[in-house]
Amino acid sequence: MSAEPRFRIPMPPDGVWTEADLDALRADVPFRTEIVDGNLIVNPRPSLWHNDVIAVVRNKLVGAAPAGQWAYPDSEIRWIDHGEVRRSLAPDVLVAPKHLRDEKRPFAPPDVVLLVVEVESRSSTRIDREAKPRQYAELGIPAMWRIEEGPRVVEYRLTPDGGAETVQTVTTGTFTTEVPFRVTIDLDTLR
DSSP: OOOOOSOOOOOOTTSOOOHHHHHHHHTTOSSEEEEETTEEEEEOOOOHHHHHHHHHHHHHHHHHOOTTEEEEESOOEEEEETTEEEEEEOOSEEEEETHHHHTTOSSBOGGGOOEEEEEOOGGGHHIIIIIHHHHHHHTTOOEEEEEETTTEEEEEEEOTTSOEEEEEEEOSSEEEEOSSSOEEEEGGGGO
């Protein structure tokens, strides 16, 4: 006898996920969800270490941000093309204008996002290392950090041809960058 699944995710009628489908689903599921070109991406909730790293990084970014910029944890970037959501990505932290918070926006458009941070989980290793740098670059986002256990910080930047290139990998001491603004993070705080 097979066990009944604890949770079922209903498929949209035409098999392509839309903004309305995603918003309706998020009210009912205990998972993190994203849309990439009409496909639903589902991830389990993050670990306590993962959440702690998000808090440390977000606080460092808020402390270093110039006036008018802000660091948003567990937020969403939606790329809308011809009225349809083509991508809905949920980085662990994103840096964008502070007015989005004041306007109570539910998501950030990619053209105002300056940085995304992904904290790697066992369930997201392949996506965070292979797909996410490319996807964020395709949206024109200037910088991405990937933080792994260890800790290890990998910084990517947008190339002139719209790709993503690794500009530094830091495994000891401090991670310092000038993009999107000067910030330094002691890697010991990410353990």
